[in-house]
Structure formats: structure tokens, C-alpha cells
Amino acid sequence: MNTINVGIAEAKAAKNPTTLVTIGLGSCIGIALYDAKLKVGALVHVMLPSSKEAADSSNPAKFADTAIPYALDLLKKYGTSPRRLTAKIAGGANMFSFTSQNPIGERNIKAVKEALRKHGIKIVGEDVGGNVGRTMKFDLTTGKVIIRTSKGEKEI
Amino acid sequence: MLTEFEIDVLKEIGNMGASYSANSLSELMNQKVEIRVPEIHVLPIEKFPSIVGGEEEIVAGVLVRFGGDIEGYLMLFYKLECALKLIDILLGKKIGETRELDEIGISTLQEVGNIMSSSFANAVADFLKLKIIPTPPAFAMDMAGSLLNYLTVELGQKFDKAIFFYTDFIASPKKLVGHLFLSPDENSLNKIFRRIKELYEYD
Numbered sequence: 183m184n185t186i187n188v189g190i191a192e193a194k195a196a197k198n199p200t201t202l203v204t205i206g207l208g209s210c211i212g213i214a215l216y217d218a219k220l221k222v223g224a225l226v227h228v229m230l231p232s233s234k235e236a237a238d239s240s241n242p243a244k245f246a247d248t249a250i251p252y253a254l255d256l257l258k259k260y261g262t263s264p265r266r267l268t269a270k271i272a273g274g275a276n277m278f279s280f281t282s283q284n285p286i287g288e289r290n291i292k293a294v295k296e297a298l299r300k301h302g303i304k305i306v307g308e309d310v311g312g313n314v315g316r317t318m319k320f321d322l323t324t325g326k327v328i329i330r331t332s333k334g335e336k337e338i
Numbered sequence: 339m340l341t342e343f344e345i346d347v348l349k350e351i352g353n354m355g356a357s358y359s360a361n362s363l364s365e366l367m368n369q370k371v372e373i374r375v376p377e378i379h380v381l382p383i384e385k386f387p388s389i390v391g392g393e394e395e396i397v398a399g400v401l402v403r404f405g406g407d408i409e410g411y412l413m414l415f416y417k418l419e420c421a422l423k424l425i426d427i428l429l430g431k432k433i434g435e436t437r438e439l440d441e442i443g444i445s446t447l448q449e450v451g452n453i454m455s456s457s458f459a460n461a462v463a464d465f466l467k468l469k470i471i472p473t474p475p476a477f478a479m480d481m482a483g484s485l486l487n488y489l490t491v492e493l494g495q496k497f498d499k500a501i502f503f504y505t506d507f508i509a510s511p512k513k514l515v516g517h518l519f520l521s522p523d524e525n526s527l528n529k530i531f532r533r534i535k536e537l538y539e540y541d
Contacts, residue, residue: 190490206393206483209491229494238498277488278401278476286491315484317394332396332480 188225191244195224195256202320207273209287211294212318214270215253216325217262223322224253231293246293250301269298270307270327270338272316307338345378347534352376352503358461359454360507367427376505393483400451400475407468410522412455420514444477451475466533497524
């Protein structure tokens with residue numbers, strides 16, 4: 183089985199048998215998009231809510247609003263249709279307690295959910311918020327997403 | 339982006355701040371603390387977490403935000419075993435006695451972070467004759483990658499590139515290593531360079 187690592191502000195698409203992994207999500211959000219029929223998926227590691235607030239918005243995978251269309255484009259090459267896709271999301275934590283007012287993790291969660299809704303993609307699993315770091319392992323054979331934290335593993 | 343001279347200036351200033359930090363830790367621990375030759379990195383912000391290997395290593399981190407004339411973040415972190423050793427030393431216990439991080443341990447680490455970052459800030463502020471005010475430290479214990487991810491996103495809201503000063507401090511007999519990251523924001527950097535020119539009449 184292949185393992186492909188997805189770094190911050192990156193998006194990768196692949197087909198079965200592959201595991202897509204993104205390590206150390208803090209306030210960032212990992213979005214796993216899956217087409218169960220073709221066993222094809224994409225994992226995106228989004229960093230910020232909106233490309234419109236950025237000076238340099240040249241990397242679409244970096245922002246929630248541009249990351250979804252970008253990932254859909256990557257998936258199109260494998261023949262997936264947006265109607266078949268489901269999403270699992272994780273991250274958006276507030277690791278350190280002193281940014282209490284409207285922390286960026288929360289804004290990321292909201293922006294990602296909005297972007298998915300806009301593209302008609304249903305969220306079928308999530309592990310977001312709180313103050314824990316997360317690693318995401320997305321198995322394209324089954325569509326399962328394993329979330330690893332300092333406290334253990336669970337499946338969403 | 340930065341000239342060689344500017345990088346040298348940052349190295350010198352960072353080195354001086356880190357030395358004062360190390361001295362303050364040395365006094366607390368009552369033993370010698372050394373700092374490694376500091377590094378300056380200028381990177382696209384998303385490359386930041388890859389500077390430290392072992393992104394899933396569990397670390398104890400203390401984060402301090404600076405305000406005043408110079409804004410930015412300073413993060414100190416330790417592998418868990420080193421954090422526990424440090425707590426043992428500071429609380430006058432036998433090495434190995436503290437097995438997990440409890441509230442006393444956490445507030446000890448925060449206090450160390452407070453003292454070290456204040457020494458850093460004071461040294462730099464005195465030298466540049468600028469005002470630097472550190473916030474009370476925040477604590478987190480988690481994967482190194484996630485703590486740096488937090489910092490990356492905080493900085494990434496304002497900047498596409500980031501400048502990092504990075505060093506390790508080492509208390510050798512006890513094999514205790516801490517890591518120190520400092521990232522001033524870009525406007526503050528320009529202030530620092532302007533100040534250096536004013537103070538030393540360099541053109």
C-alpha cells in the first residue's frame with residue numbers, strides 16, 4: 183500500500199490502494215473527500231479560511247474557499263463526480279489558550295463547512311475543535327479516516 | 339529578501355537574547371546552560387513545521403506573544419522527558435521523580451517560559467532602546483507538529499513568509515535540551531533594522 187504525505191497547504195488526490203496522511207494538524211483543517219464507488223479520494227490540508235483576506239492567494243490549497251474547487255479538479259482526473267463525494271474533516275483546534283476571541287481554528291471549521299455545503303458535499307464524519315493536535319490517515323480502500331492524537335486513535 | 343548584513347544583525351540580536359535567556363535558566367537550575375549556534379530561516383510560512391523533525395513527537399511547549407514596539411512570538415518547547423527532568427531540578431526533586439505533568443509541573447514550565455522570554459525581551463529591548471512587552475505564557479502539551487502548526491497559522495494570517503530564529507539550549511550533565519523559536523513580524527523587522535541604523539549610524 184502506498185502512503186502519500188500531504189503537507190500544510192497541500193492537496194493530493196489518489197486511488198485505491200493508497201493511504202493519504204497529514205501530520206500534526208493544529209488550527210489547520212484536514213478535509214478527506216471520498217468517492218466510495220471508484221475508491222478514489224483527496225486529502226487537503228487547509229490553513230486559512232479565506233483567500234480574499236490574503237496578500238498572496240496563489241496557492242488554492244491553502245484556503246478553505248479555494249481548496250474545495252481545487253480538490254474537485256484534482257479528483258476529476260480520476261473520473262469522480264462531485265455528487266458521489268462525501269467528506270470527513272478534522273482539526274481546527276485552539277492549541278494555546280490565549281487567543282480566546284474568535285480563534286482561527288473555529289473560523290477555519292466554519293469556512294470549511296460552508297465551502298463543502300456550497301459544493302453540495304455531505305460531511306459524514308468529523309473530529310474538530312478542542313485543544314488537541316491531530317494526525318489524519320485516510321485509507322482509500324475503505325474510506326475510513328483514523329484520527330491519531332496524543333491520547334490515542336479513533337475512527338471517524 | 340534579507341541582505342546578509344540583516345541576517346547577521348538578526349543572528350547577533352537573537353544570540354544576545356538567547357544568551358540572557360540561557361543565563362536566567364542557568365540561575366534557576368544552578369547549573370551551566372549553553373546555547374547552540376543559532377539559525378535564521380526565511381521560509382514560506384507553510385514550510386515552518388518541517389524545520390523540526392519528528393512532527394509527532396510529544397512536546398511540552400510554552401508560547402509567549404510580544405507586543406509593544408516589536409511584535410512576534412517566542413516558543414520554548416521540550417521533549418516530554420526533558421520537561422519532566424527540568425521540573426524535577428527546579429522543584430528540588432530527584433531526577434525521574436516526576437512521572438507526569440500535573441498542574442504544579444505546568445505552572446513551573448510556564449514560569450520558566452516567563453522568566454526566559456522576559457530576559458530575552460529585556461536584553462533585546464535594552465540594546466535597541468525599544469519597548470517590548472511579553473504576554474503571560476500559554477501552555478500546551480501535544481505533537482510538535484501541531485504546536486508549530488498553531489504558530490504557522492497565527493503568523494500566516496498576516497504574512498506569507500516568516501523569519502525564524504531558532505536555537506537549542508542545553509544543560510549537558512542532565513542531558514536536558516530545550517528548543518527556542520522566535521518569529522518577529524515583518525513590520526517589526528523593519529523597525530529593528532531602522533533602529534540599528536539610527537543607533538550605529540550605519541547606511
